[in-house]
Amino acid sequence: MATPIEQLGRDALAAKGFFGAYKWLILRRIVQAAIIALFIIGPVGGVWVLKGNLAGSWLFETVPMVEPFVFLQMLAAGMFGFLTTTLLGVAVVVAFYALIGGRAYCAWVCPVNVITDAAAWVRRRLGIAQSAKISPQTRFWMLGAALVLAALSGQLAYELVNPVSIVHRGLIYGMGAAGWLVVAGIFLFDVVVTKHGWCSHVCPMGAMYSLIGAPALVKVRTPNREQCDDCMECFEVCPEPKILPPALRQGMRQGLPAVVSSSLCTRCGRCVDICSKDVFAFGFLTTGKAKPGEAGENAPGKKDGELKKAS
Ligand code: SF4
Numbered sequence: 001m002a003t004p005i006e007q008l009g010r011d012a013l014a015a016k017g018f019f020g021a022y023k024w025l026i027l028r029r030i031v032q033a034a035i036i037a038l039f040i041i042g043p044v045g046g047v048w049v050l051k052g053n054l055a056g057s058w059l060f061e062t063v064p065m066v067e068p069f070v071f072l073q074m075l076a077a078g079m080f081g082f083l084t085t086t087l088l089g090v091a092v093v094v095a096f097y098a099l100i101g102g103r104a105y106c107a108w109v110c111p112v113n114v115i116t117d118a119a120a121w122v123r124r125r126l127g128i129a130q131s132a133k134i135s136p137q138t139r140f141w142m143l144g145a146a147l148v149l150a151a152l153s154g155q156l157a158y159e160l161v162n163p164v165s166i167v168h169r170g171l172i173y174g175m176g177a178a179g180w181l182v183v184a185g186i187f188l189f190d191v192v193v194t195k196h197g198w199c200s201h202v203c204p205m206g207a208m209y210s211l212i213g214a215p216a217l218v219k220v221r222t223p224n225r226e227q228c229d230d231c232m233e234c235f236e237v238c239p240e241p242k243i244l245p246p247a248l249r250q251g252m253r254q255g256l257p258a259v260v261s262s263s264l265c266t267r268c269g270r271c272v273d274i275c276s277k278d279v280f281a282f283g284f285l286t287t288g289k290a291k292p293g294e295a296g297e298n299a300p301g302k303k304d305g306e307l308k309k310a311s
């Protein structure tokens with residue numbers, strides 16, 4: 001039975017304790033803060049672990065890293081005068097995210113994620129259930145539009161308004177009025193207009209990373225999905241809830257593998273944290289087989305949807 005929204009996460013807390021119920025969230029916040037700190041301690045303290053910014057940087061002044069979305073815009077804009085190290089930098093980043101899941105960038109690196117997670121939390125607290133209809137495919141159209149814009153302008157035009165770049169620069173060099181406007185705009189968009197509005201519907205970088213991450217080896221698996229009690233808490237916290245049913249009871253009945261196979265999964269781990277039955281776990285690519293007896297099981301399933309307010 002669906003958990004009333006006021007009780008979201010309580011079963012996990014009771015079953016696993018605070019760290020068990022927030023482990024991946026805490027680790028993500030540590031990694032996100034550490035990445036920003038590593039960019040800052042170079043100019044401030046002369047310790048160059050990461051030099052540059054998210055668009056292009058050096059790791060230990062040796063390994064180049066170039067943002068693939070920026071590189072695609074460069075190609076579209078006809079900026080072919082790049083160095084071999086740029087190609088190497090793109091290859092390093094693409095290989096890394098192709099291995100661990102492209103949208104891990106969203107949950108573990110992108111500074112905008114903190115804003116959108118905060119908006120989702122506020123939305124839940126305020127009990128806002130309505131959402132404007134925006135197709136999740138919009139982000140892929142945005143990706144195409146950014147490239148067309150680059151081709152027409154001969155510039156990295158989208159980068160002038162890219163919230164990821166703006167917020168990242170703001171965190172390193174100080175947030176000006178434009179930065180705060182972007183932060184407020186995304187926050188309000190996610191709270192008022194659409195649930196998980198920016199990241200799961202609009203952001204072209206998220207779209208790009210989902211394409212890169214299609215072959216990823218690191219997956220969220222559902223080894224204990226027969227334990228699922230349909231509380232729906234994972235649907236509530238997952239930024240891409242439509243990807244869950246094939247990994248849960250619906251997939252079990254159809255004999256689908258016990259894994260979240262969609263490349264839209266951000267590897268945020270919120271489903272792992274919030275499930276008191278330990279249905280989810282991080283793992284490597286599964287063999288792709290349902291457990292014996294799972295396929296065709298006549299178990300009750302639930303459709304994707306929001307948790308109900310307690311009456
Ligand atoms: S979808 Fe875009 S803004 Fe959201 S976390 Fe991913 S890259 Fe950042």
Ligand code: SF4
Nearest residue numbers: 238265266268269271
């Ligand atoms: S399936 Fe789990 S790890 Fe993937 S996006 Fe949803 S909550 Fe995050």
